[in-house]
Amino acid sequence: MEMNDKKRRQSMILYVIIAIAILFAINQGSSVVQHQQVQQVSYSDFLTMVDGDKVDEVELDTGDSTIRFTTKQDGEGKVYETNVFPNDDGLVTRLSEHDVNFSANITTQSGDNIWLLMFLYYGLPIIIFFLFGWWLNRRMRKQMGDDPSMDFSAGGFGGFGGGGLGKSNAKIVGEKETGVTFADVAGQDEAKESLQEIANFLDNPQRYQDIGARCPRGALLVGPPGTGKTLLAKAVAGEAKVPFFSISGSEFVEMFVGRGAAKVRDLFKQANEKAPCIVFIDEIDTIGKRRDTSINSNDEREQTLNQLLTEMDGFDNNKGIVVLGATNRPDTLDPALTRPGRFDRRIPVELPDLVGREAILKLHANDVKMEPGVDLDVIARATPGASGADLANIINEAALRAVRMGRTRVSQDDVEESVEVVIAGEKRKSTVLSDHEKQVVAYHETGHAIVAASQKGTAPVSKITIVPRTSGALGYTMQVDEDEHFLQTKQDMENMIATLCGGRAAEELIFGEATNGASNDIEKATKIARAMVTQYGMTERFGMVQLGEQRNRYLGGGAELTCSEGTAQEIDEEVQRIVEEGHTKALDTLKANRFKLHEIARYLQKKETITGEEFMKIFTRDDGFAPTLPKTDAAGTDAAK
Incomplete structure (x- = not known):
């Protein structure tokens, strides 16, 4: 306690010293300014200026026996000052003859007044600074729990209203x-x-x-x-x-x-x-x-x-x-x-698997009113890679949509639509595609779907839409796998690349030109191909050699190459070859199913959104233009289910 009192006294002394230093600086500054504004002249010069009709106004201060006057030529209001000359009885007459305005300020110079002025000029500001420092110190110690280490003399300054810097704020x-x-x-x-x-x-x-x-x-x-x-x-x-x-x-x-x-x-x-x-x-x-x-x-x-x-x-x-x-x-x-x-x-604490996602959805679904029969297993399958926060947001978005639609309970449509809202954003009502653009998007998305359905082991198509979304997508093809896979083969990845290239291949096949609508597809395909080369050792050219190191795995960071510049150039060539093979494969698949591509794209352009069942019904229908499927038609049969 004695040490604390000593520190507080040191703080008060520090405040007083700071206050005196500030007042001294202010006094010196005001003195300099005043000295710069008032020019001292002799009494004879004053009389000469009066006789020359240059003086405009004169003020006599009897307290300090000085004369302050201004001249008619000084537009900036410059003030001159001189001492009173004793026994000059003709000064008043001379000022009157030259039309000078003059006045007198009669003051006394008693000791009491001098001490009062000194107190007001010096003592009062010191007391104000002292009281302010005392109040501030008490407030700081109160916020810091009276911790002596947080005193000003300890070298720290606390926050106003938010606790001291030495407190943990836990x-x-x-x-x-x-x-x-x-x-x-x-x-x-x-x-x-x-x-x-x-x-x-x-x-x-x-x-x-x-x-x-x-x-x-x-x-x-x-x-x-x-x-x-x-x-x-x-x-x-x-x-x-x-x-x-x-x-x-x-x-x-x-x-x-x-x-x-x-x-x-x-x-x-x-x-x-x-x-x-x-x-x-x-x-x-x-x-x-x-x-x-x-x-x-x-x-x-x-x-x-x-x-x-x-x-x-x-x-x-x-x-x-x-x-x-x-x-x-x-x-x-x-x-x-x-x-x-x-x-x-x-x-x-990894991303949840299929069983975990369903459990999380059920946990959050208990907090909202839902219609009987809502199948959360479908939602869990449609959200691979979703975190617990994403799944909670999906349930909340579904509840918000139910209220917006005027319902008192969440339906299956609400939950399914909320998945699309979280993944691709809300529907953009302000975006109206022209007929040609709508046709291009329809063929683009149909190209993805046909290539996916024509390959063995790919996830079945569950939905195709050409409704623009706020994420920037003009349409998308959703694939939902029936089971969760933790391993992917080289063939699986090549099929994924071919599916991603299906949209661009459809544009080239039907319209003979490419658009920027495949930018996201190209990005994903290139990323998969680069991972095959640099991380998974899935190419004959480099074999089982890791050529890249992944950074910030939990934050979605990409891989950094750990090879020479020459090898990096070869990697680029290999990535280009893999993606181009997928593009060629997609183009060949669509050429073999050209009539199905036209039929489904026109149907999609008319309805704007179709389900996976509608797509597979048209794609597998035997109307003289049967689709070209792999030798084992397991992919088409599974998708039809």
Whole structure:
């Protein structure tokens, strides 16, 4: 307490010194300005200017015996000043003769008035600055919890209305209950199983201590955005019924060196007081990036990371403090942070599979009113690669559409339409295609569908539409696989490339020219072909050699080539060859099914949207122009089902 009072007195003295320095600077500045505006002249020069009719106005100040006057020629209002000459009784007469306006300011120079002026000019501003500093210091200490380390004399400046820079700002989501348990998490069974043990330890630590086991100090949740990492962390605390501290890694980053480390210390201080508890650091890669010796290194971030490493080593994990970190950039984390003893477990939180997607949809569907018989399995099959956040958004969009359509319950059409809204955007009512453009788009999408249906092992076509969407697509062909596949063969990828080339091939075959409508198809086909060459070793030219390294896998980052410039040129040639083979294959398929292409495209142009069943009914109908299918017509038969 004595040390705190000493620091406060030092702060007050500092305020007074600053106030005096500011007042001295203001006084000097005003003196300089005043000196620049008033020009001193002799009394004889004053009389000469009066006799020459140059003086316009005269003011006599009896307090300091000075005469201030202005001249008629000074348009800028320049002021002259001279001292009063004693016993000049004829001055008034002389001023009157030359039509000069004159007045007198009669003041006394008593000691009381001098002290009053000095107090008003010097003392009052000092008192105001002193009171302002005292009020500011009290407000800062109140916001910072009366923490002496946050005093001004300690070298830090706090935020106004937002807490001090040394406070962690960690939010306690729940003292005992977060309101979330593992029952509220679906599609992440493996992650829940890994975290269940931590929850059991926090709930009943004696059971593990009897056998000599210790609680993991930390667990790192790794996965793409929207997969439920934060939700899982809350569920652990909810299962164990312990306090849950939540903070983002960006909140540790400060402009002043040392403030981030102070926040880390404060965070673990609070955690020790509330133990057992869960400390959750979201986006931990913000402060946990790998340290290096480059000139772009951030001293503040590295000090914060060093303090985090020290705190994770220092706390007694028998007290039940578990640190959970979440990131979608694990490759950038410092090895000292991810080693056992700090983050003992690395828990992947991947995109859900088919069963997981259906479970997530059912979980969110419980929160909305739905019509009986809504088949969420169809939606789960139509959304491969969707995260939990995407699926929650699909259910919400379906509910919004039901309200917009004036219904009280969500229908199957609402859910299916919401899938298209999330994937391709809303329908663009303002975009009206010309007849020719509509015809081109119809043939383009029909080309995709025919090439897909003519190949073995490709996903069946479920929908074809030429209605423009807000994502920029003028139409699309949706394929929904009956089963989920985790492996793809070289033939599968070549078929995918051929299907993507089907739209451009149809344009060239029917209209004899290409449009920019195939830009997205070309991008996807090139990406698949490049992966076949650089990552999967699926070409005879390079064999089983990895020529590229994937970056930011969870954020959709592409691969960077790890080869020489000469090899990179050969890779480009191989990619071009693979895509061109797919293009040729698509063109040959459409030539063999030219009449079906015309029939389906005209039907699509008329209806604008057709289902997969309608498409396969026309495509497989024996009307003298039977479609050309592979030797084993399994693809067409499966699609018809």
